[in-house]
Amino acid sequence: xxxxxxxxxxxxxxxxxxxxxxxxxxxxxxxxxxxxxxxxxxxxxxxxxxxxxxxxxxxxxxxxxxxxxxxxxxxxxxxxxxxxxxxxxxxxxxxxxxxxxxxxxxxxxxxxxxxxxxxxxxxxxxxxxxxxxxxxxxxxxxxxxxxxxxxxxxxxxxxxxxxxxxxxxxxxxxxxxxxxxxxxxxxxxxxxxxxxxxxxxxxxxxxxxxxxxxxxxxxxxxxxxxxxxxxxxxxxxxxxxxxxxxxxxxxxxxxxxxxxxxxxxxxxxxxxxxxxxxxxxxxxxxxxxxxxxxxxxxxxxxxxxxxxxxxxxxxxxxxxxxxxxxxxxxxxxxxxxxxxxxxxxxxxxxxxxxxxxxxxxxxxxxxxxxxxxxxxxxxxxxxxxxxxxxxxxxxxxxxxxxxxxxxxxxxxxxxxxxxxxxxxxxxxxxxxxxxxxxxxxxxxxxxxxxxxxxxxxxxxxxxxxxxxxxxxxxxxxxxxxxxxxxxxxxxxxxxxxxxxxxxxxxxxxxxxxxxxxxxxxxxxxxxxxxxxxxxxxxxxxxxxxxxxxxxxxxxxxxxxxxxxxxxxxxxxxxxxxxxxxxxxxxxxxxxxxxxxxxxxxxxxxxxxxxxxxxxxxxxxxxxxxxxxxxxxx
Numbered sequence: 001x002x003x004x005x006x007x008x009x010x011x012x013x014x015x016x017x018x019x020x021x022x023x024x025x026x027x028x029x030x031x032x033x034x035x036x037x038x039x040x041x042x043x044x045x046x047x048x049x050x051x052x053x054x055x056x057x058x059x060x061x062x063x064x065x066x067x068x069x070x071x072x073x074x075x076x077x078x079x080x081x082x083x084x085x086x087x088x089x090x091x092x093x094x095x096x097x098x099x100x101x102x103x104x105x106x107x108x109x110x111x112x113x114x115x116x117x118x119x120x121x122x123x124x125x126x127x128x129x130x131x132x133x134x135x136x137x138x139x140x141x142x143x144x145x146x147x148x149x150x151x152x153x154x155x156x157x158x159x160x161x162x163x164x165x166x167x168x169x170x171x172x173x174x175x176x177x178x179x180x181x182x183x184x185x186x187x188x189x190x191x192x193x194x195x196x197x198x199x200x201x202x203x204x205x206x207x208x209x210x211x212x213x214x215x216x217x218x219x220x221x222x223x224x225x226x227x228x229x230x231x232x233x234x235x236x237x238x239x240x241x242x243x244x245x246x247x248x249x250x251x252x253x254x255x256x257x258x259x260x261x262x263x264x265x266x267x268x269x270x271x272x273x274x275x276x277x278x279x280x281x282x283x284x285x286x287x288x289x290x291x292x293x294x295x296x297x298x299x300x301x302x303x304x305x306x307x308x309x310x311x312x313x314x315x316x317x318x319x320x321x322x323x324x325x326x327x328x329x330x331x332x333x334x335x336x337x338x339x340x341x342x343x344x345x346x347x348x349x350x351x352x353x354x355x356x357x358x359x360x361x362x363x364x365x366x367x368x369x370x371x372x373x374x375x376x377x378x379x380x381x382x383x384x385x386x387x388x389x390x391x392x393x394x395x396x397x398x399x400x401x402x403x404x405x406x407x408x409x410x411x412x413x414x415x416x417x418x419x420x421x422x423x424x425x426x427x428x429x430x431x432x433x434x435x436x437x438x439x440x441x442x443x444x445x446x447x448x449x450x451x452x453x454x455x456x457x458x459x460x461x462x463x464x465x466x467x468x469x470x471x472x473x474x475x476x477x478x479x480x481x482x483x484x485x486x487x488x489x490x491x492x493x494x495x496x497x498x499x500x501x502x503x504x505x506x507x508x509x510x511x512x513x514x515x516x517x518x519x520x521x522x523x524x525x526x527x528x529x530x531x532x533x534x535x536x537x538x539x540x541x542x543x544x545x546x547x548x549x550x551x552x553x554x555x556x557x558x559x560x561x562x563x564x565x566x567x568x569x570x571x572x573x574x575x576x577x578x579x580x581x582x583x584x585x586x587x588x589x590x591x592x593x594x595x596x597x598x599x600x601x602x603x604x605x606x607x608x609x610x611x612x613x614x615x616x617x618x619x620x621x622x623x624x625x626x627x628x629x630x631x632x633x
Contacts, residue, residue, distance in 0.1 A: 006084075007082070007084055009102060010102060010109055011043065011056075011106070012068075014106045014110065015061070015065065015088075016085070016089065017103055018033065018036035018065065019032065019072060023317075024313050025313075026310060030058075033058055036061050036065075039106075040056040040061065041055060041056050043106070043109050044056065046110070046111075067079040067082055068088075070085075071085035097356060097360075100360060116159070116160075120161060120197070121137075124136065136192065136193045138186075138189075139193035140193050142186065142190060143157060143190060143193060146176065147172065147173070150176070151529070153169065157169070161201050162205065165201075166194075166198050167201075170194045170197075174194075258375055258377050259375070259378060260373060260374065260375050261355060261373075261375075263369040266356055268411055268412075268416065269289065270350075270416075271378055273287070273289075273376060274286040274289055274375070275376055275377055276374070276375045277292050277295055277296060277372075278372070278375075279296065279299045279371070279372055280372075289355070293345070293357070294337045294345065296361070297339045297343075297345050297361070298340065300361055300365050300367070301339055301340060308324070308343060311364065312324050323345060323346040324346075326342055326344070327342070333345075334348040335348040352411055409431070409487060409490055410424050410428050413490075426479065427482070427483040427486055430483035431484065434448060434484060435449070437469055438462070438463060441468070443459070443463070445458040445461075448484065453488065453493050457488060457495055460484045460495060461497075463480075522550060522553050523546075523550075523568070523569045524582070525553065526546060526550060526553060527569065527572055528585060529549075531545075531546075531580075534579035535579060535580040536579055537566055543562050543565070543566075546558070574586075598618060
């Protein structure tokens with residue numbers, strides 16, 4: 001019997017969603033199973049997979065649902081939970097935003113597939129003559145063949161027609177000297193074809209942006225009042241500063257600009273304050289994000305009580321993050337707010353998370369974003385003018401960040417500094433570890449997360465005069481120094497370790513290596529895709545290739561010496577006989593399937609354990625052509 005294809009994380013997200021619908025009583029078990037089976041089969045068809053009557057059929061999904069049930073309940077009920085299903089349940093309970101994103105992607109993948117090629121060709125036919133269309137069609141075939149060859153597309157040139165994907169394909173085509181040489185005569189047509197594809201993608205992106213931007217702005221938001229803030233807490237408005245509408249100010253201050261929240265592109269809400277909530281045209285003034293969130297929940301509850309009934313069950317009995325409860329379970333919330341006589345919501349969240357939670361609620365209630373409009377003011381530094389500006393208005397040159405909780409530091413790293421998610425987590429963790437070190441070693445100043453930047457700076461200075469901490473930082477490749485430097489930048493302070501270091505420990509010197517070690521993602525991607533047979537350490541040729549691929553992937557030159565780079569990328573894989581191998585490339589998919597089948601057979605024959613040595617010996621015996629790049633040990 002052919003081996004069943006393993007579930008992907010997107011399929012697991014759909015299966016968990018089906019189980020949750022059954023658990024909440026929204027649908028019966030068989031109805032949920034049938035719907036999930038239909039979705040998974042459609043997903044495979046959309047991906048170009050040939051399926052038969054058995055593939056993800058109702059019987060199979062019913063069986064897998066039992067495994068998901070075991071994962072959700074935490075113990076085996078009928079079928080043991082798989083590692084993937086257990087991980088998906090963990091994600092649902094601990095990172096709801098990530099799970100919802102996966103589920104959304106999965107539903108899109110399982111939806112009715114749009115024929116991008118037909119849409120594009122119809123657009124092209126309106127912009128070129130019939131003769132040109134035929135010539136361009138042939139050019140697109142050549143482009144698609146090359147794009148598949150270099151793996152910038154998987155199945156079709158038209159599978160993703162967003163601007164960034166098309167731009168990447170164009171760059172790949174233009175950078176291939178061999179392709180240019182072998183297509184000298186057609187090169188003009190190929191360039192023209194790529195330009196048309198790029199034009200279509202650009203036009204499509206503009207149309208989507210216009211749709212997202214079509215929101216109604218309340219009258220109160222159309223002409224925001226300019227506000228200048230003083231150090232003593234007093235506020236001076238534009239009307240108080242200017243004697244007439246024709247006067248032009250001449251000072252630097254904090255300008256409160258009024259904006260409307262775009263639920264399709266939620267940005268950081270740090271240093272912002274809501275002014276109004278419009279719910280289906282009913283406008284209500286707001287002064288705090290928590291108050292706005294509660295008001296929005298009240299309005300949604302009035303119109304969609306059945307949705308809130310379901311969500312309360314999931315919140316109480318889904319073992320995830322509890323956010324919606326009744327009075328009986330009020331103690332489960334940290335900062336509960338009453339939305340009616342029955343329901344209470346959690347408000348112990350920052351502004352960004354509250355807005356994201358509201359967006360999720362709108363999706364759950366199937367409310368179009370254009371019917372819920374939020375206006376807010378955010379402080380920005382502007383050069384603003386007034387011939388009559390009072391001397392007491394302070395001049396601020398830098399945007400100051402003072403926050404004592406680590407969440408705001410994390411969001412600042414991610415949203416303001418555009419750092420990778422893993423790096424953000426690493427920095428937040430490093431700060432906590434540094435504080436623990438200060439506490440355990442009895443340092444005089446021990447706080448880094450604090451509203452007083454002077455305290456944080458004093459702690460940083462004291463840490464970097466401690467020989468043991470300096471050595472710890474060196475062992476971690478300057479991880480603590482990089483994190484603390486970022487934290488103090490977040491607070492608005494320039495900082496570097498004191499030069500008065502203990503004589504027995506060298507002062508950690510700033511180097512480009514810390515930048516290399518922070519995020520291994522681009523290196524991992526390059527090593528997996530472009531070095532399937534391993535990266536030769538100390539090879540000038542392989543280093544040259546690595547630098548070129550890095551620049552293509554990130555758009556930035558890798559201006560770091562070879563020794564530092566190779567020291568960093570050793571953490572990405574396994575070094576054997578002078579080469580760095582990526583675990584993902586050590587075995588082909590076919591070999592993985594053969595090994596798994598061998599292990600299954602061993603257990604079916606009654607064995608209680610299978611050792612690495614037995615696997616290696618079996619495959620070395622079975623075929624002279626089957627060898628491992630690196631011995632299994």
